[in-house]
Amino acid sequence: MRLEVVDGGHRPEEAAMLAAIRERSGAEPLGVVKTLLYRPELFGLPFSEVLDTVMRGPSEWSAGERELFAGFTSLVNQCPF
Numbered sequence: 001m002r003l004e005v006v007d008g009g010h011r012p013e014e015a016a017m018l019a020a021i022r023e024r025s026g027a028e029p030l031g032v033v034k035t036l037l038y039r040p041e042l043f044g045l046p047f048s049e050v051l052d053t054v055m056r057g058p059s060e061w062s063a064g065e066r067e068l069f070a071g072f073t074s075l076v077n078q079c080p081f
Helices: 004-008 012-025 031-038 040-056 063-076
Strands: none
Touching (some): 040 063
């Protein structure tokens, strides 16, 4: 479940970026993209940096294993990502 504001409460610059994604892809942008653009000062760069560290930083798991784990977690949580 996602807050309605994440689907349509973007500032003009971010809303324009989402409109461009819709136009170019012919599809609705993914929820994760809408979330990252909703409050970029909170979710954008800071979240992306942490995510990059978790998914690509030093680990006993390979990047592929981490992607597989993330995909499985999304499936179990019924999140189409």
